[in-house]
Amino acid sequence: MSTADRPVFFDRTHTDDLIAFLAASPSPYHAVAGAAERLEKAGFRQVAETDGWEGTAGGRYVIRGGALIAWYVPEGAGPATPFRVVGTHTDSPNLRVKPVPDTGTAGWRQVAVEIYGGVPLNTWLDRDLGLSGRLVLRDGSTRLVQLDEPLLRVPQLAIHLDRQVNDGLKLDKQRHLTPIWGLGKVDEGGLIAYVAERAQLDASAVVGWDLMTHDVQPPAYLGRDRELLAGPRLDNLLSVHAATAALAAAVSAEGADRLPYIPVLAAFDHEETGSESDTGAQGPLLGNVLERSVYARGGTAEDRARALAGTVCLSSDMGHAVHPNYSERHEPGHQPMPNGGPILKVNVNNRYATDGVGRAIFAGACERAGVPWQTFVSNNAMPCGTTIGPITAARLGITTVDCGIAALSMHSARELCGAEDPYLLASALKAFLEG
Numbered sequence: 001m002s003t004a005d006r007p008v009f010f011d012r013t014h015t016d017d018l019i020a021f022l023a024a025s026p027s028p029y030h031a032v033a034g035a036a037e038r039l040e041k042a043g044f045r046q047v048a049e050t051d052g053w054e055g056t057a058g059g060r061y062v063i064r065g066g067a068l069i070a071w072y073v074p075e076g077a078g079p080a081t082p083f084r085v086v087g088t089h090t091d092s093p094n095l096r097v098k099p100v101p102d103t104g105t106a107g108w109r110q111v112a113v114e115i116y117g118g119v120p121l122n123t124w125l126d127r128d129l130g131l132s133g134r135l136v137l138r139d140g141s142t143r144l145v146q147l148d149e150p151l152l153r154v155p156q157l158a159i160h161l162d163r164q165v166n167d168g169l170k171l172d173k174q175r176h177l178t179p180i181w182g183l184g185k186v187d188e189g190g191l192i193a194y195v196a197e198r199a200q201l202d203a204s205a206v207v208g209w210d211l212m213t214h215d216v217q218p219p220a221y222l223g224r225d226r227e228l229l230a231g232p233r234l235d236n237l238l239s240v241h242a243a244t245a246a247l248a249a250a251v252s253a254e255g256a257d258r259l260p261y262i263p264v265l266a267a268f269d270h271e272e273t274g275s276e277s278d279t280g281a282q283g284p285l286l287g288n289v290l291e292r293s294v295y296a297r298g299g300t301a302e303d304r305a306r307a308l309a310g311t312v313c314l315s316s317d318m319g320h321a322v323h324p325n326y327s328e329r330h331e332p333g334h335q336p337m338p339n340g341g342p343i344l345k346v347n348v349n350n351r352y353a354t355d356g357v358g359r360a361i362f363a364g365a366c367e368r369a370g371v372p373w374q375t376f377v378s379n380n381a382m383p384c385g386t387t388i389g390p391i392t393a394a395r396l397g398i399t400t401v402d403c404g405i406a407a408l409s410m411h412s413a414r415e416l417c418g419a420e421d422p423y424l425l426a427s428a429l430k431a432f433l434e435g
Contacts, residue, residue: 018229022241026233027134027212029142043058044059045058045059055296057075058073068090071293073262074262079298081261086432088315088317089269091272092232094214096115097209109187110179116272117272121173121176125156130152133210137207153181154178217232217414227419230415260435268286268388275391286392294307318407319343331377336376344376351384353392358399359401368434404425405417
């Protein structure tokens, strides 16, 4: 059925803005900056973790590296008012620049990279790659950099030199994934000097960096009816964007100061590598923010316990659509499709945090938003991945539900989802935050 034949569920302007957000967010640091910009327009203001916090009504957010926590205190919220949290993550699998980046062999200049997260290695071959991330200066400040131009490429071996390549490509992570970026002798310090110059900095001022590669091909609608969206970092910047839009809309709506909960956005870093960092879901960042919010409103440890007891978190991350060429890999009774609405992710071994109570909460939010929804369960013979959901539930002791949208090519350099689903997800998240 074509898009023209289906009911119009979505606002294409939301997906247009997602495309702009993806293009402007090649690193977690850029994603956080983009989310903060959108929150500022909704009246939020940044606060420093090192400052004292006020308990007055309004929207605030903190940034730490590639993570952002934002919250809105309605008028009349008490110290024990529960929270409604949407949890997401800002990082995506990619190739990241090593501490000694300049390398090369056989007359080629190359850049030494380390593989970040669960990368399908072949998807990074023969792509024009840019560089992005942050430079750390001698005075401790940071400078974001985004070079959206074809600087690097990981060239695949020609079929004439590997006649068995179509029988199974096997890549050595150390030897075969080193990008080229020129010809000549190894130029020690050359990469950082080049990036610093592009950032209008003296290379001698740069003492650290967190740089990564990104595909310079922009996100785009795909298909005859433009009903699909292809792009990089959909996992999980699509959820970051949806949650940011949902929070901004919830606090801008009429009656926002009568919300029964304190709506929260938690955008963590390092989910793809286990969340074990000061900016990851296993760290104390979210717990500290929620606790300080309680105390800033005159609360006690008892109030904190009461607030968390009534708190619910929706962990929003990408899920798997049924693949038309590998349908046997999916659970026969649960085969989510693009543009079928958000998915509820369930795993009885707690790789996802959803239980029956969570299902009711999620279904209620979708019903209030007027959007369809689906359920994802893994094939019993295929162990499923996990999310920040179980980590958040265990760390804070709060009811947590895992959801997302259905996609193909997860963790690829370029992923694919339905063009309607981002708006449908944002609508459901808004309804959840509003309670």
